Amino acid sequence: MANIDPIDARILARLQRRCDEPLEELGQHVGLSRNAVWRRVKALEERGVLVGRVAVVDPDAVGLGLMVFIQVRAGHHSADWLEKFRRAVRAMPEILGVYRMTGDLDYLLRARVADMADYDRLYQRLIARVDMGDVSASFVMEELKEGSALPL
Incomplete structure (x- = not known):
């Protein structure tokens, strides 16, 4: 790992x-x-290795039990379209991740919603903000593994 010594890797893990x-x-x-650990954690933050600390919330406990992956083909391939799309997806808190992809589709979005009706409201808001070439969705039936920890 670049610039991460074994002790820092154990701290991060x-x-x-x-x-x-x-x-x-x-x-x-x-x-x-304690002090040595504190200094290392502060140094990791200052270097931008450690970028935040969060609490993990159970989506079912807060009524957001349906995860959906939304596949998007761009309406246009221009800087203006991309900026409009970027602003739209960043403004929608249900959309947790947006990834520009290689291959047949342009973007993959990961979202959390309450149910199909909630997804439809998200979809309607999204297409009202940005001209899309094609949009399709896949709904998660079972989560076999979910996490954010990197393998250090």
Whole structure:
């Protein structure tokens, strides 16, 4: 790993699983004092390696049990279209991830909604904001693995 020593990698691996772990416990697991761990965490933040700390919310517990992947073909291939699309998807909190793809489709969107009716409202808002070439969706029936921790 570029510019990540083994101790930093162990710190990052633990923080990805539990970012609220007390520094004393984190230090015990990586073999450093509380202060040494704190200095390393601060250095990782300053270098832009550690970019945030979040709480993971159970989507079912907050009524967002349906995950949908939306495949988009661009209406146009221009800088203006891309900027309009970028603004539209960033303004919709249901859309959790947007990826420009190789191959037949242009963009893949990952969204969380309550149900099919909620997805339809999202779809209607999206196509009202941006001219799309083609839009299709696939709905997740079962999540076999979900996570954000990188393999350090």
